[in-house]
Amino acid sequence: MKTLFRMKITMPLILLIALPIVVQAQDAHLQLSSLDHLAGKANQTVDVNVDERLMKAAAKLLSDKDADERGVKQLVEGLKGIYVKSFEFDNAGEYTTADLETIRTQVRGPGWTRLVNVTSKKEGNVEVYLLFNAEQVGGLAVLYTEEKELTVVNIVGPVDLDKLAKLEGQLGVPDLEIEKTKKNNEK
Amino acid sequence: MKTISAIVLALLVFSIPVHAGDDDFKSVVKMIEQFYRVKHQGIPFLAKAGMKAATTAAKVKGGEAKRISEAGSIKVAVFEDQAFNGDFTKFRATLNGTLNDTWMPFIHTISGKSAEQNYIYLRNAGDKYDVLVITIEERDATVVQATLSAKNLALLLKDPEGTGKSITEEATIVDQE
Numbered sequence: 188m189k190t191l192f193r194m195k196i197t198m199p200l201i202l203l204i205a206l207p208i209v210v211q212a213q214d215a216h217l218q219l220s221s222l223d224h225l226a227g228k229a230n231q232t233v234d235v236n237v238d239e240r241l242m243k244a245a246a247k248l249l250s251d252k253d254a255d256e257r258g259v260k261q262l263v264e265g266l267k268g269i270y271v272k273s274f275e276f277d278n279a280g281e282y283t284t285a286d287l288e289t290i291r292t293q294v295r296g297p298g299w300t301r302l303v304n305v306t307s308k309k310e311g312n313v314e315v316y317l318l319f320n321a322e323q324v325g326g327l328a329v330l331y332t333e334e335k336e337l338t339v340v341n342i343v344g345p346v347d348l349d350k351l352a353k354l355e356g357q358l359g360v361p362d363l364e365i366e367k368t369k370k371n372n373e374k
Numbered sequence: 375m376k377t378i379s380a381i382v383l384a385l386l387v388f389s390i391p392v393h394a395g396d397d398d399f400k401s402v403v404k405m406i407e408q409f410y411r412v413k414h415q416g417i418p419f420l421a422k423a424g425m426k427a428a429t430t431a432a433k434v435k436g437g438e439a440k441r442i443s444e445a446g447s448i449k450v451a452v453f454e455d456q457a458f459n460g461d462f463t464k465f466r467a468t469l470n471g472t473l474n475d476t477w478m479p480f481i482h483t484i485s486g487k488s489a490e491q492n493y494i495y496l497r498n499a500g501d502k503y504d505v506l507v508i509t510i511e512e513r514d515a516t517v518v519q520a521t522l523s524a525k526n527l528a529l530l531l532k533d534p535e536g537t538g539k540s541i542t543e544e545a546t547i548v549d550q551e
Contacts, residue, residue: 226463232484235534241478244498245531248524256528263531277486357532359481 215318215326215343216268221289222339225274228281235271235359239343242266262354268343271359279334287332290339294318294328302348311336313363315348327351331363338363398473399519402508403451405472406515409465412456414517450545453515462491462510469493469508477506481534494530494538503527507538518545 226232242263249256274282294301294316303315311333318326324347329340338361342351354360403414462484470479477495484491493508499521507518518541522530530537 223463226484227461229484230486232482232486234479234482236479236481237531238478240498241480241496244503245527248501248503249528250524253525253528255532256524259528259531359534 214320215328215341216270217290217293217328217339217341219270219272219290219339219341222272222274222282222286222337225282225286225337228276229274230277231273231275233271233273233359233361235269237263237269237358239267242268242344259357262350262357266342266344266346268341269354269358269360270341270343271339271361273338273361274336276335281335282332282337286337287330290328290330294330298325299328329363398477399449399451399506399517401472402469402506403517405468406453406508406510406517409468410456410458410460410515412453412458412515414451414453414515447519447521448545449517449519451517455513456515458489458510458512458515465491465510466493473506480530481538483535492535492538494534496527496530505530505538505541507541509539509542516542516545518542520545 226234245263246260249260251257251260276282291314293299298318298320299316300319301314302317303313305313311331314330316328316330317324318328324345326344327340327342327346329338329351331338331340340351340360340363342354342360351360355364356362407413466482473495477497480494480496482491482493489512491508491510493506495506495508497504497506502524503522505518505520505522505527507516507520509516520541526537530541
């Protein structure tokens, strides 16, 4: 009985401690591991993980005096993570709609808004999603698909398209020409 | 009350980062040997000589090459002319399992055509960063662990693939000298 009583007190306590962690993990950080099996079929695979620990450490460690350090520091400040998975294939049809759906179902969740959707046979398809926490942007996801390519970029934290454009080509974020895509989409 | 104290204590203990010793480098080298059934070339003097030689190489090449010359320590293991046949997805999982949580996987690239795998891990080392670069090709492999200054960390973050390759190239230039 005493043990049961202890458990009754301990369990809610554990839940209280664990719950915020679970809620935080559910924010803008997408689960991309469902795409890992594509690495076996791809000709080229890139997997980037810049988590919050690295972001914080980089922001703390990098100085404002040096131009290189300042540039990266400004980019990572406020961000909580950058995750990229990119696959290039020799042949078309190596990835399926089901693979894409594992990502799309996550960005259809509450708070997510599709900002850009461009379908082009020449330049590929680009879908850009933003997660809003109240009025603040909590994260971003880009799904870029071509016949022989699939790339997912997931940025956690306050980010906009301008910052994404600055991140392109740095910190492992591929150059997806989002700014150009955005302009074309606006026309 | 005891239960609450135990939970608080457990939370405190788990929040303290566990700093790995130098064994991680050796563990990775051993893991590669076991996974691919290969043997690395023993270069016992390299750890000591590496720093000096890398500085010399950096002085000779200057500018762009000066990536690891500020590093506090360099460890290099080279595997030459051996077959690296194996499932790279399994290799990656085994590699992640070998390294403890203090190492953060930063970037992994796999090129199917050239059978080249690149793995870069980072670990906080006070006011610097430890970087572990593992490159596996069809017949050769290299494992380099170096300590990066803030500036070199910035360069690595800006251009992970390019800087990672430079680190390996510089370390293996030392090997050839």
